[in-house]
Amino acid sequence: MSGPDARVIAASVRGAGHVRRGQPNQDFAAAERLDDGAWAIVVSDGHGAELHARSETGSRLAVEAALAELRRIDWRAAAGGGAAAAPALIDAIVELWRDKVEADIDERPLEPETLAASEAAGLGQYGPYGATLVAAAVRGEEMLLLQIGDGDLYVRGRDGRVERPLPDDPRPGEETASLCMPSPQAEARWRIAPRPAQVLASTDGFSKSFPEPQEAVEAAGALLDRALAGVEPATLQGDLSALSARGSSDDISIAAWLEQAAGAAAPASVQRTDPPTPTPSRWGLWAALAAAVAGAALAWRAGWLAPPPKPPPVNPPVGLPSGPGTSAPAPPDVRGAPSDRRPGARHGGAPGEKGSGAKGSGVKGSGVGGSGRKGPGEDVHSDGHSDGKQGGAVSDEPSDRKPGR
Numbered sequence: 001m002s003g004p005d006a007r008v009i010a011a012s013v014r015g016a017g018h019v020r021r022g023q024p025n026q027d028f029a030a031a032e033r034l035d036d037g038a039w040a041i042v043v044s045d046g047h048g049a050e051l052h053a054r055s056e057t058g059s060r061l062a063v064e065a066a067l068a069e070l071r072r073i074d075w076r077a078a079a080g081g082g083a084a085a086a087p088a089l090i091d092a093i094v095e096l097w098r099d100k101v102e103a104d105i106d107e108r109p110l111e112p113e114t115l116a117a118s119e120a121a122g123l124g125q126y127g128p129y130g131a132t133l134v135a136a137a138v139r140g141e142e143m144l145l146l147q148i149g150d151g152d153l154y155v156r157g158r159d160g161r162v163e164r165p166l167p168d169d170p171r172p173g174e175e176t177a178s179l180c181m182p183s184p185q186a187e188a189r190w191r192i193a194p195r196p197a198q199v200l201a202s203t204d205g206f207s208k209s210f211p212e213p214q215e216a217v218e219a220a221g222a223l224l225d226r227a228l229a230g231v232e233p234a235t236l237q238g239d240l241s242a243l244s245a246r247g248s249s250d251d252i253s254i255a256a257w258l259e260q261a262a263g264a265a266a267p268a269s270v271q272r273t274d275p276p277t278p279t280p281s282r283w284g285l286w287a288a289l290a291a292a293v294a295g296a297a298l299a300w301r302a303g304w305l306a307p308p309p310k311p312p313p314v315n316p317p318v319g320l321p322s323g324p325g326t327s328a329p330a331p332p333d334v335r336g337a338p339s340d341r342r343p344g345a346r347h348g349g350a351p352g353e354k355g356s357g358a359k360g361s362g363v364k365g366s367g368v369g370g371s372g373r374k375g376p377g378e379d380v381h382s383d384g385h386s387d388g389k390q391g392g393a394v395s396d397e398p399s400d401r402k403p404g405r
Helices: 018-021 055-072 082-107 112-120 125-129 214-226 233-246 281-302
Strands: 005-013 029-033 041-047 133-141 142-148 150-157 189-194 198-202 252-260 380-383
Touching: 005 029, 005 041, 005 233, 018 233, 029 055, 029 252, 041 055, 041 198, 041 252, 055 125, 055 133, 082 125, 082 142, 082 189, 112 125, 125 281, 133 150, 133 198, 142 150, 150 214, 198 214, 214 233, 214 252, 233 252
Parallel strands: 005 380
Antiparallel strands: 005 252, 029 041, 029 380, 041 133, 133 142, 142 189, 150 198, 198 252
């Protein structure tokens, strides 16, 4: 389409708590330009408790399944538009994820005791692979947001305001919805809205590093500014690692879609090994100064700088319309329909860990690896997992999450 170009980044870091305990990064993240010129960003947080012993594989398979179905299904063109296509897309992602899990089990059979524990929890063979899903796609003048389980989607509208358009997973404490549950489609929240300026998807290790939700929103805006200004991947990864160490102790994973000025080069996708394209010169000194201030705020949160003056609060979310199941009223032209939810079950495990499914407990995490470039149609992948929880004082160790019944 004509108009501004765009680019994507994806990054993931292993959480400080996982480093101390010798656990792997259990998140995964990717960003891709699709064949038809659309864009997709996806992150997934694997539950790392003993019940979800293969969650780092489950998160990777979740991202692969979401990208595959977003390539295949044009959610705008289906009969009835996105309101009809989004549920079908979610069904397709879940089914493909299950197919991929089954194929992995064929190659690496589960230990009998692992399978028995998962079946006892009501999760069948999918429990060891438990993971969440957070995704966004931009096609033409519309944006699709969808989510199963915790994590966050931050959207910056054309007016510059950053907001979280989807409601939180309503489960208390360290419970979360998961792909490994018997009916994860019933846990999905989604929305179709006008094309924004930028979108950031993150696992919950990011938001849990801040004592208040508004602080996480402001930090997301700062991260988007740094990405637009062309921050080096190694610097971004260092920022996120420091944030995990002083915040959630969890893995942190992000993926972002960034619109940029017309005429600027827009890579098809990005890897964490290559730096993002610098912000076009037309942004000028003011854009560079704004990015520097935003970066300083994020660095202060990571513990490197003295506290800067507190920035003015971001206005309440008003830029995007809401669909059924969200907290804001829905304008007539917006379609969205999250489905029914069920309460979660608690799991055991290390603090800060999460679990998904009926009765298991798992560790989650989000990570940021950095951003780079790939050729047209290639995926940008980055592993990560989150251990902490947003709100109130943040423990140095991640808390346990479990799938809901």
